[in-house]
Amino acid sequence: MINRDLIRIKVVQLTYAYYQNGDRNIDKAEKELLFSLSKAYGLYNYLLSLIVSITQEERRRVEILTNKAKREGTETPSERFAFNKFAVQLEENKQLNAFMEGQQHHWDDDMEIVRKICDQIEQSVIYQEFMESEEDSYDIDRELWRKLYKALIQDNEDLDAILEEKSLYWNDDKEIVDTFVVKTIKRFDPANKANQELLPEFKDEEDKDFAIKLFRSTILNADTYQRYMSETSRNWDFSRLAYMDIVIMQIAIAEMLNFPNIPVSVSINEYVELAKLYSTPRSGSYINGMLDAIARYLFDIGVIFKQLPERRQPQRMQNNQGYNRPHRQRLTPQKNHFEENGYQDEMNENENKEF
Secondary structure, eight states: OBOHHHHHHHHHHHHHHHHHSSSOOHHHHHHHHHHHHHHHHHHHHHHHHHHHHHHHHHHHHHHHHHHHHHHHTOOOOOOTTTTOHHHHHHHTOHHHHHHHTTOSOOGGGGHHHHHHHHHHHHHSHHHHHHHHOOOOOHHHHHHHHHHHIIIIITTOHHHHHHHHHHOTTHHHHHHHHHHHHHHHHHHOOGGGGGGOOOOOSBSSHHHHHHHHHHHHHHHHTHHHHHHHHHHTOTTSOGGGSOHHHHHHHHHHHHHHHHOTTSOHHHHHHHHHHHHHHHSOTTHHHHHHHHHHHHHHHHHHTTSOOSOOOSOOOOOOOGGGOOOOOOSSGGGOTTSOHHHHTTHHHHHHHTTTSOO
């Protein structure tokens, strides 16, 4: 489940925090990196279990309405959504149940948000059309939950606030994890019954090794990588660059040099997008030109031998002016992102727990 995109985000965050942390203990930072990634996998399972909790709440509601209808001699309500075929299969999933057993967080502790989402579902056009339709199949039931998740859970501010209270790590993870939940819904096959496989934490050991190697290479070769930056940016006042820009370029260089199977163009594009997300409004275009220049410099001096992308036009800053500080407040240079916001405390408290 944890893909290279999420790994790059975590490495950017942890590298930035490493330089803001006074002790600069690389082993401790690496441990926190892996813990942060494991929290993302915990969120994945927690969001899948939300579907189960919503389904169970709907059954409770149907049971109450059914008992009332029997007493009054009126028509009993439909059980179609309460016993949605996909949701029942997910509820019985052995892998999900094994993961959730003994975990720190359960939706029983947050039934208010579960009930609120149930209300939103019942009021939605998606739900009403489903309940009115005469078509009945597993595929239709599964597709219903894909639509409901994307419409009412994926961008739910109330839910996001609850998740952030549960874990500060989840604040940055949910957008990516949502895509994996939707992918999992689409992958479910009724033939697999309770043995349907969920996405693994890492696709393989190679991805886990990628995370560790990328982080360690970035830190251990910092002086060399920053020298490469300096050699290709002699017209700039290096000290006036946003510190996040330097961190992002340092990680990008580590990736270009240490992972021969990743094309240079892929590395550049990935870190340009991260610069747009985590640094200043102008950082994306600047880093785009800088990384292109650095890649060509490394090729010219015989450090890398990858195929280079078509030449990019470097983006110049007018009047040699530096950038403003990063616009995402939780990653400002004055603060250690993880220490300031209690991430270290959470890691210590949960050291022997899954999430």
